[in-house]
Amino acid sequence: MQNLVYIYDGSFEGLLTIVFDVYIENVFPQVIVSEEKYIPNILDTTKIIETNFEKSKRIFNGIVKNISYDALYHSYYAFLSNDENKEINIVQYLVYGFHAGPKINTMLSVNFVANVHYMRKKMLHEAHRLKGLLRFQEVNKNLFYASIHPDNNVIETVGHHFIRRLPTQNFIIHDKNRNILFLYNTKDYCIVPAENFNIPQITDEEKKYQKLWKSFFETIAIKERKNSKLQMQFMPKKYWQDLVEKNV
Amino acid sequence: MEIVDKLKILADSAKYDASCSSSGSNRGNTKGGIGNGDVSGICHSWGADGRCISLLKILMSNCCVYDCKYCINRCTNTVPRATFTPREIADLTIQFYKRNYIEGLFLSSAVIKNPDYTMEKLYETILILRKEYKFNGYIHVKTIPGCSQELIDKLGTLVDRTSINIELPSEASLKLLAPEKEKAGILSPMNYIAKNISISKQEKSIHKPKFVPAGQTTQLMVGATPETDLKIMKLSESLYTKLKLKRVYYSAYVSINEDSLLPALKEPPLLRENRLYQADWLLRFYNFTMDELLDETHPNFNPLLDPKCDWALRHLEQFPVEINRADYHTLLRVPGIGVTSAKRIITARRAFNLKFDDLKKLRVVLKRARYFITCNGKYFDQIQHFSETFISENLLFLERLSSENQNSFEQISLFTNFNKDLNNPHSLLPTKEDKVKALTGSL
């Protein structure tokens, strides 16, 4: 049996284009994968899907109109997760959603519905975690830089959080796993690839506050209750590399 | 004295306060201001003891005129003393906030000179933050028992949360170990604050600043005095129902001072503290009453089983529960089924009848629950017996299994119990607190 594989450009619009084609042609691929991640295999029948903005826009509006806003959020957030099977699950979820309507989100015992909900949750969970764990360092007067290494693509969600919170502060968030930047200059923001980007040096003032924070961090724990396991459970090691308090 | 030295002394003194929650504030940012609240709270780090760090938790001063026996800062101790100026605290808060170390400030203080003087200084600090720096992040300030109502009123409209720690769960213990506080009166300011909060809640005008919008909390110390679990939890229950407290924290007593009036504990009673948090959870979100959980013949929780399992085993007549029919509150009483699972079950069964396999898809953990439920009248897999001995043996076996993987029972039972966020209420609550709120409308 040959595998029918759809290859797309990795964008959300690209994925919605696939939803359009699948809905119209009523043919489901076995696998959907971005061109970046695709590893050629002779057993595959591949079809390259060109992103089509007309089609993706119709699907986008169709989701809101015929399924629900919730379904749009569910699929977009699931799309931002790092789950390997996200594409096929989202496409099944949406195509089926067009038949089922808004009640699709109550069908939690259906595999792809449960999966999409779970992926969304996973992505939002990590975004929430990073809203707390992200550390800004002052690299210039009123310019702050933060590096993160998230599993899921959380930069947009996290960036918006900080625009609301620190609107008068210029900042750069650097997703080092994807090598992309979220730039904000107190008016506008954009997300760009981090090409030829040099990580800036921190200021002296910054060193002072890092030292203060580390002292606080060490002092606030109760020695008699030491519990490294619990600390690690809440704050997994993979996040430590970007934490001021965990680095010298 | 350098700021860093002050910080060390005054954070060290504040660390025994369990509260570090930043939930309950939906304060928005203002024009040209800095910061906002996040209703479900955000944890920024976790200390070496595994407790969440959400706020800059410090004392303004540890120069105390009182002599509470259990406290490191009692006036009769010789310890390094320090006092922050209001400006120092405000600057530190802002600089930490800009770097995203914290959600805001939790400011407490020893009693400097007298309660009013101390409150004035706290007020001055918060005024700088809110008015001068336009800081809209989270602020939790202790109320000093014995201060004037006028100061409570002024501070209440600037902060998100306030608390007075009762610490000692009975009048007798208070009299013995914290005589000055007992005289100043702890419950009367709590009453006063509760009254003001409820008046402010009914206020329609959006221009009037809300009074302590994220509510008041308190802390009870566990293990320093002879009160039973029943006595402690009865107190909590009435604090929740009568004073509408947002949270009661429990803190396992750590022996700091040698005093003939205090027990010399080798280790803080962490397991007991955990049981109290579990029971507290059952009161607040699961509609249990204390009378169901403990009575005079069983005044303390079972160290081997969590309070919900323990209760279920004593009430097998209420089980098994049919997953496809039981209402929300009945589902919540099943060991192993929490708020999220119960909610998912209710949603999913509207679309389709549920079987055990479906429960797995819903990510309902069946480890404990399977002994207490049926799906379409059928028990889980090989379970045929529905008897107390069979179930309790299995549940105890589960507990033992998990504790064998760890060095000590104490440690494991603390954190792998039916709800992993019990012990650290502020940490996982974020999303959960929200969901619970949607369901019960009670927060």
Ligand code: SF4
């Ligand atoms: S009032 Fe009592 S508990 Fe508070 S700092 Fe003074 S001695 Fe310690």
